[in-house]
Amino acid sequence: MRAVTYDSYAPDNSRLHYGEVPDPKVGPGQVLIQVRAAAVNPVDWKVMAGGLDGMMDTVFPVVPGWDVAGVVVRTGPDTPEFAPGDEVMAYARKDWVQAGTFAEYVTVAAPSVARKPVALDWAQAAGLPLAGLTALRSLKRLGVGSGDVLLVHGAAGGVGSMAVQLAGDRGARVIGTASERNHAFVRELGGDPVSYGDGVVERVRALAPDGVSAVADFVGGQLETTLAVLADGGRHVSVADPGVEQHGGHWIWVRPDGAELAELAAAVDRGALTVEIAQTFSLEQVGEAFDASRTGHTRGKLVIVP
Template sequence: MRAVTYDSYAKDNSRLEYREVPDPKVGPGQVLIQVRAASVNPVDWKVMAGGLDGMMDAVFPVVPGWDVAGVVSRTGPDTPEFAPGDEVMAYARKDVVQGGTFAEYVAVDAPAVAHKPAALDWAQAAGLPLAGLTALRSLERLGVGPADVLLVHGAAGGVGSLAVQLGRDRGARVIGTASERNHAFVRELGAEPVSYGDGLTDRVRALAPGGVSAVADFVGGQLETTLAVLTDGGRHVSVADPTVEQHGGHWIWVRPDGAKLAELAAVVDRGALTVEVAQTFPLERTGEAFDASRTGHTRGKLVLVP
């Protein structure tokens, strides 16, 4: 099969190569997915740069990618949940960095897989797993409900845009930081937009004079503002800043979870959640997709299509 690989860590795209690699083996409790789309997440190029080497082993050559949507090609032994032809999606992170989703086929443990909601096309479905599970886990850790005023840092991004929708679905009032060019988009999602940058604390206080009861940081570097606008007893999480744990917050690191992904699919099916796709690329242009992701200004998801 054809896949994107790199044979050593690199902080740029110099080691990326699109080439022939062996087909994945399919073990017990696994499904082989023919990839229809695979989304790019910042963690993909951060892993390529060696950013998780202290936490996860890499077996080179690495096929990157942790998100996938596609069709079950075949199943391994003892995998009754799925059958060939099923349309599925998965957050396919494994215990080692190796056989990822930027390929024509990927083998994934069945407990990480969920059926694709009919309301999403392939690119949207590929953009849901990691970002959606991160947003869901963040809001569950915060315990967001109808009594909350939720501040989302990075409300127009891949994770933030989903968190806004899930927050509104839970009945919360949502305020979202975004650049002015994305304010209309954030409003469409159901949040009150506010520009990030100098003066953010004052702008949030103007919208919520009594403070906000929950904060989800999907950007990093927002701790000072978060602490300044939180009410007494307020809760906060971050996916980008582990130092929040020194200030009463929680650092979120999401795990593969097909059951939780199925919950997100149910929210999609009842019309309360959708996925914004910013741009699609063929697999051989993965480097361009990484460059777009590195800017940190993408609205929604970047997706690779074999």
């Protein structure tokens, strides 16, 4: 099959290769998915740079990519949940780094897989799993609900844009940091936008004079701002800064979870959640997609279409 690989760690795209690799095997409790789309996440190029070497084993050559939407073409033994022809999506992270989704086919454990919502096209479905599960897990850890005022750092990004929608669906009021060019987008999602940078504390306080009850940081480096606007007894999480644990917060590391992914699909079906696509790329353009992701200013998701 055709795939993108890298054969050693690198801080840039110099080790990325496009070519033929062996088709994946399909073991018990697994499904073989023909990839229709695979989303790019910052973790993809951070892993390529060796960022998780102390946490996860790596087997080179690596096919990057952890998000996928596609069609089941084969199931392994004892996998009654799915059948060939099913349209599915998955957060396909494994317990080691090797066989990812930037390829024509990928094997995924059945418990990580959910059926694709009809309302989403392939690119949108591929963009949902990691970002959506991260947003959902963050809101659940915070216990966000009716009456909460939630500050979302990075409200126009892939994770942040989903968190704004999901929090609003839970009855919370949402304030979201974003560049001025994305303020209208944040309003469309149901949030009150504020510009990040100097003066952000004052801008948040102007909208929430008594402070916010919860903060979700999807950017990193926002702890000082978070603590400055958080009301007494408030809760906060970060997906990018483990240092929040030293200040009563939670560091979120999302798990593959087909049941929670089905929960997100249900939110899509009732019109409470959609996925913004910033740009699509071919397999040969994975390096360009990584460069776009590295800018940190993408609105919505970047997606690879084989």
